[in-house]
Amino acid sequence: MNSDDDRELSEADRLLRRADALLQRHRILEEDDDLPLVTDIVDDLPPPPAPAPISAPPTNRMDQPKPAARHDPATHIAQAERLVEIDTVVQRAVEAWVAAELPAIIERELSLAADRLHEETVAHLRATLLPRLSEHISERLGAADEPLKRG
Incomplete structure (x- = not known):
């Protein structure tokens, strides 16, 4: 029972470390928001089209979007x-699938x-060993027939 508890605790620690690493990556991205995403310099861009003349003021006024709110630590913990x-x-789903499917996959692939392997071995045997055996048998049978021909 103690080893099961230790295993569960180590598994929980491992998962928490992974979640923390994921959150750290997101924090780094939030801090680097002012960095450009595209770093290639493009020199031969066509000039931008001339803006269309404004004939009437827009009827719908849109407010500036509010900056994204920073998540509080409780939100980060809940997300983790x-x-x-x-x-x-x-x-667990992957482990269950592997336990159910892998034996059949392995059996099929081994079969x-x-x-x-059997087909290749028989083909190789026919191509290499069979001619030598046939030649050897012919020589032996030919040598066995010689005394009969002399007599």
Whole structure:
């Protein structure tokens, strides 16, 4: 029972480390928002089209979008917990699928490999060993017939 608890704790620690790493990557992206995404310099761009003349003021006024709110630590913790739950569900589903499907896949592939190996071995035997055996048998039978011809 103690080893099961230790295993579960180590698994939980591993999942928390993965969730923390994921959150760290998102934090780094938030801090680097002012960096450009495209770094290639393009020199031969056509000039931008001339703006269309404004004939009437727009009837719908749109407010400036509000800056994205920073998530509070409780939101990050809740998100990490959801990620851990999702990871656990995915991991269990993959393990169940592998346990159910892998033996049949291995059996099929080994059967195909055994059939292919048998076919290749027989073909190689016919191409290399059979001519030598036939020649050897012919020589032996020819040597055995010689005393009969002399007599």
